[in-house]
Amino acid sequence: MSKAVARLKRVVGGGDNVCGELVVADEPISFLGDAVPEKGFIRGLGDVAGRIVVYPAAIGSTVSSYKIYGFSYYGKAPAALVTGKVDPVTLIGCVLGGIPLYEIEEPIELPDLRGLSGRRACIVGDLLVLVD
Amino acid sequence: MYLTKEEERMLSGEYGEYVRKAMEVVVKVGEMLGAERLVEVVHAHVSGVSIFNIGEPGLHLIEEMAGAGTKFSVFTTVNPYAAVDAEFSGKRLSKDIINKQMRVVNALTRMGGKAFTCAPYHIRMPKKGEHLAWAESNAVLYANSVAGAMTLREGGPMALMEAIVGRAPLAGPHLPENRVPNYLVTLENVSNGASAAAAGYIMGKYLHSPDAVPYVVGLPRREEYVRLFLAAFGASGSSPMAVIEGITPDYMELLAKGNFQDKLAVGKDDIKQYVEEVVADADVGLIGCPHLSREEALRILERLGDGVKRELWVFTGAHVGADVIEALRKKGVRVLVSQCPVVTQLSLLGIESVITDSGKALHYLPKLAGVRAHLISRERILRWARGE
Numbered sequence: 001m002s003k004a005v006a007r008l009k010r011v012v013g014g015g016d017n018v019c020g021e022l023v024v025a026d027e028p029i030s031f032l033g034d035a036v037p038e039k040g041f042i043r044g045l046g047d048v049a050g051r052i053v054v055y056p057a058a059i060g061s062t063v064s065s066y067k068i069y070g071f072s073y074y075g076k077a078p079a080a081l082v083t084g085k086v087d088p089v090t091l092i093g094c095v096l097g098g099i100p101l102y103e104i105e106e107p108i109e110l111p112d113l114r115g116l117s118g119r120r121a122c123i124v125g126d127l128l129v130l131v132d
Numbered sequence: 133m134y135l136t137k138e139e140e141r142m143l144s145g146e147y148g149e150y151v152r153k154a155m156e157v158v159v160k161v162g163e164m165l166g167a168e169r170l171v172e173v174v175h176a177h178v179s180g181v182s183i184f185n186i187g188e189p190g191l192h193l194i195e196e197m198a199g200a201g202t203k204f205s206v207f208t209t210v211n212p213y214a215a216v217d218a219e220f221s222g223k224r225l226s227k228d229i230i231n232k233q234m235r236v237v238n239a240l241t242r243m244g245g246k247a248f249t250c251a252p253y254h255i256r257m258p259k260k261g262e263h264l265a266w267a268e269s270n271a272v273l274y275a276n277s278v279a280g281a282m283t284l285r286e287g288g289p290m291a292l293m294e295a296i297v298g299r300a301p302l303a304g305p306h307l308p309e310n311r312v313p314n315y316l317v318t319l320e321n322v323s324n325g326a327s328a329a330a331a332g333y334i335m336g337k338y339l340h341s342p343d344a345v346p347y348v349v350g351l352p353r354r355e356e357y358v359r360l361f362l363a364a365f366g367a368s369g370s371s372p373m374a375v376i377e378g379i380t381p382d383y384m385e386l387l388a389k390g391n392f393q394d395k396l397a398v399g400k401d402d403i404k405q406y407v408e409e410v411v412a413d414a415d416v417g418l419i420g421c422p423h424l425s426r427e428e429a430l431r432i433l434e435r436l437g438d439g440v441k442r443e444l445w446v447f448t449g450a451h452v453g454a455d456v457i458e459a460l461r462k463k464g465v466r467v468l469v470s471q472c473p474v475v476t477q478l479s480l481l482g483i484e485s486v487i488t489d490s491g492k493a494l495h496y497l498p499k500l501a502g503v504r505a506h507l508i509s510r511e512r513i514l515r516w517a518r519g520e
Binding site for chain 2: 043074
């Protein structure tokens with residue numbers, strides 16, 4: 001049974017089907033300070049390598065781009081980043097790292113997605129779909 | 133996206149492989165931002181210099197871009213590096229870390245990067261209406277909000293590419309319609325730099341969207357407070373600009389256009405939650421986030437009396453002047469020039485706790501430096517340093 005939970009806008013392209021376990025943050029992420037690229041890890045969220053990370057916004061340092069790029073450099077990139085609002089700092093990190101980046105378009109509130117951490121999902125076209 | 137003939141030539145590789153690569157990235161990001169064209173910039177500022185922050189991926193990228201003699205095509209300043217001159221209880225950073233850090237510094241210098249400060253407005257004050265390509269959130273906020281210049285809040289590697297091609301996507305704060313305030317924020321009881329920093333930090337926690345442009349009422353017109361306020365807002369939020377009553381150029385016209393989605397009041401009790409009154413736990417006092425102006429450094433010097441009896445670290449760029457640096461050092465202050473202890477793993481030196489008047493430093497020190505941090509007014513830090 002698959003169920004669409006959000007409508008997305010593709011910003012930095014992935015393939016047609018991007019799939020992975022969901023990691024959902026209800027607070028904005030400060031990549032500088034919390035991301036550990038060589039371990040594919042974000043403090044407060046856990047492992048992100050190969051997963052779809054959903055979060056409301058990225059805050060703080062303009063150096064965060066290097067952290068996002070770093071995930072790819074170490075072969076620990078998330079399957080995709082899905083954010084409430086794309087910012088230029090995240091954008092360049094994803095472009096350099098080749099990490100798919102999406103913006104949540106449908107006004108589905110993030111708290112509704114919060115309980116979905118750990119579920120398996122795919123991004124099919126412009127929909128985030130639960131597949132487990 | 134529309135490109136000029138010159139920009140087409142850069143993209144075709146006529147100016148070399150790295151100019152082509154930089155242009156390709158700038159165009160790609162510009163298209164994603166919905167920019168119709170690029171705009172020529174007069175000054176680029178590159179963040180992402182500390183080896184602790186950028187690590188191997190950053191070192192590799194910067195050295196690669198510096199390869200084949202690639203030069204910045206516009207006036208370019210760069211952020212400070214890790215505190216390679218820092219010493220505590222006889223401990224210093226390892227040779228390996230210092231070597232890698234200096235490789236980053238050398239690569240950026242070869243490309244034409246200058247100054248090594250997070251306060252490029254002390255090196256060249258932007259003019260109203262000028263287009264810039266700045267990274268470093270405190271600098272971006274100052275350029276847009278105080279100088280009235282126009283810049284996106286660029287990521288470090290994006291500013292590096294823009295410095296090479298001398299252009300930025302015409303998007304975000306480069307367009308007047310994106311500079312109109314959309315939140316109304318009232319501050320009460322901002323009486324010193326630390327309380328201004330706390331207020332900025334709280335504002336960013338609530339308004340964390342990259343599109344948020346707060347209209348700020350109640351911030352005293354004092355450079356030092358404004359810079360601490362904006363730096364803290366930059367750490368907890370992602371906005372490129374605030375309109376500050378009495379300070380931002382054309383603030384009245386911008387207010388008249390304002391389209392407020394929400395209001396926020398920051399009061400005494402909110403600020404109290406961040407600013408501590410008593411120094412109870414400190415190995416080192418840190419002042420200089422963002423980097424001090426010459427005037428601020430002189431005011432600190434005046435207040436040091438016979439000299440310091442505790443570890444006071446002040447950080448800034450060479451712009452404060454060799455005379456001031458020497459005078460501070462004679463008073464026993466450790467002056468870190470072109471460096472930043474906030475982006476240095478201070479726990480490696482055996483430091484466990486610090487006091488600072490910077491909300492930005494308060495945010496990053498536990499995460500990046502691995503130490504406990506307390507927000508205290510500059511006046512009180514100086515009294516502590518004097519042994520009072």
